[in-house]
Amino acid sequence: MGTKAYLMVKMEMSYARDGHTDGMKELKAMPEIETVEPVSGDYDFVIAATVDAPVRVASVASEIRAKEWVKNLDVLKVEPAAPNPFLDEVCSTPGGECVRWCVQCGMCSASCPNVGKMDYSPRKIIALIRAGRRYDVLTSNSMWVCASCYLCTVRCPKDVKPTELMHALERLSFHHGLRHGATSTPAMYNAFVNSINNNGRVHELGLMSKFYLKTNPLAALKMIPIGLKLLSRGRMPLKPRKIRGINQLKTIIEKANVLGGAQ
Amino acid sequence: MGTKAYFLINVDEQITQNQEHLIRATGELEKIPEVEFVEPVSGIYDLMVKVDVPIRTIFVANKILEKEWVTRLLVLRIEPVEHRRIEHIEPEKISELSVTHLPQA
Numbered sequence: 363m364g365t366k367a368y369l370m371v372k373m374e375m376s377y378a379r380d381g382h383t384d385g386m387k388e389l390k391a392m393p394e395i396e397t398v399e400p401v402s403g404d405y406d407f408v409i410a411a412t413v414d415a416p417v418r419v420a421s422v423a424s425e426i427r428a429k430e431w432v433k434n435l436d437v438l439k440v441e442p443a444a445p446n447p448f449l450d451e452v453c454s455t456p457g458g459e460c461v462r463w464c465v466q467c468g469m470c471s472a473s474c475p476n477v478g479k480m481d482y483s484p485r486k487i488i489a490l491i492r493a494g495r496r497y498d499v500l501t502s503n504s505m506w507v508c509a510s511c512y513l514c515t516v517r518c519p520k521d522v523k524p525t526e527l528m529h530a531l532e533r534l535s536f537h538h539g540l541r542h543g544a545t546s547t548p549a550m551y552n553a554f555v556n557s558i559n560n561n562g563r564v565h566e567l568g569l570m571s572k573f574y575l576k577t578n579p580l581a582a583l584k585m586i587p588i589g590l591k592l593l594s595r596g597r598m599p600l601k602p603r604k605i606r607g608i609n610q611l612k613t614i615i616e617k618a619n620v621l622g623g624a625q
Numbered sequence: 626m627g628t629k630a631y632f633l634i635n636v637d638e639q640i641t642q643n644q645e646h647l648i649r650a651t652g653e654l655e656k657i658p659e660v661e662f663v664e665p666v667s668g669i670y671d672l673m674v675k676v677d678v679p680i681r682t683i684f685v686a687n688k689i690l691e692k693e694w695v696t697r698l699l700v701l702r703i704e705p706v707e708h709r710r711i712e713h714i715e716p717e718k719i720s721e722l723s724v725t726h727l728p729q730a
Contacts, residue, residue, distance in 0.1 A: 450644050
């Protein structure tokens with residue numbers, strides 16, 4: 363069974379006068395297209411298309427969009443009307459609300475500098491969430507590999523925020539104890555948050571010491587030459603320096619924890 | 626044969642974030658006799674509805690807009706291409722057309 367979608371097409375004004383018949387013929391000639399109906403209103407055609415893998419709705423949409431008489435095209439992908447608890451869980455997590463807006467154009471995956479290291483690309487992650495594949499999503503390394511560069515977010519044509527989604531998935535994965543075995547990112551997050559909680563700023567030496575002690579102490583040996591250079595130039599203080607008003611910051615963090623439901 | 630149209634509907638965020646609520650909303654729309662089918666979609670709209678109405682689409686549109694969870698509704702009336710071509714002819718040229726060129730009612 364393929365993926366069903368509706369493609370709404372608006373014609374260029376110059377073609378809208380006489381080009382409807384020719385446009386319909388062109389569209390009907392495409393094998394993925396089931397029906398083409400001319401409509402009046404904000405669009406000129408409503409196209410029903412069913413595509414089977416490896417063809418994707420986005421590639422059919424691109425093919426239509428490339429026609430010179432097409433001014434605008436919007437894709438509405440038909441979603442299965444069955445209960446999907448995982449989709450609901452992701453949507454109700456802060457940062458995950460955007461999953462339903464995605465049109466699977468693949469811009470996020472094409473923009474991601476780390477996609478080669480991910481089990482599933484950002485586009486696939488969203489498709490898996492919609493398919494209810496909870497275990498596959500939460501055990502993958504994709505969200506942990508995300509570098510939070512926000513390239514996907516700024517390029518998304520539908521204002522989906524894949525970076526926020528990745529952070530939401532990290533929280534869910536950690537909460538359910540399904541995080542990817544090879545990832546050391548949670549240890550880094552913990553060390554970072556502890557440093558901020560204690561000093562109000564990052565103490566690099568303490569942060570990296572805690573991180574390597576929790577993950578791979580031997581790997582810290584590789585960092586010694588860089589550490590010594592930084593120490594000799596006074597770029598890495600041995601003792602942590604606390605900010606002024608650390609108690610006020612702690613109160614803010616406690617309040618944020620309560621509001622965010624942290625345990 | 627009545628008028629056929631597609632309604633593109635946006636629903637309240639609370640409905641879209643819970644699949645069960647979305648299914649219930651779909652069911653409510655399917656109960657309207659003029660509605661042929663309702664499909665939940667993802668993209669800039671949340672529901673795609675096809676209707677076949679005996680007189681005017683506005684009556685069914687109003688029925689749907691009465692539901693408090695509907696936030697936006699866009700009507701796309703299905704029209705044969707021939708009808709659209711007639712619409713685009715300049716008024717001064719209409720007199721040049723013979724009756725046989727007009728679409729059959």
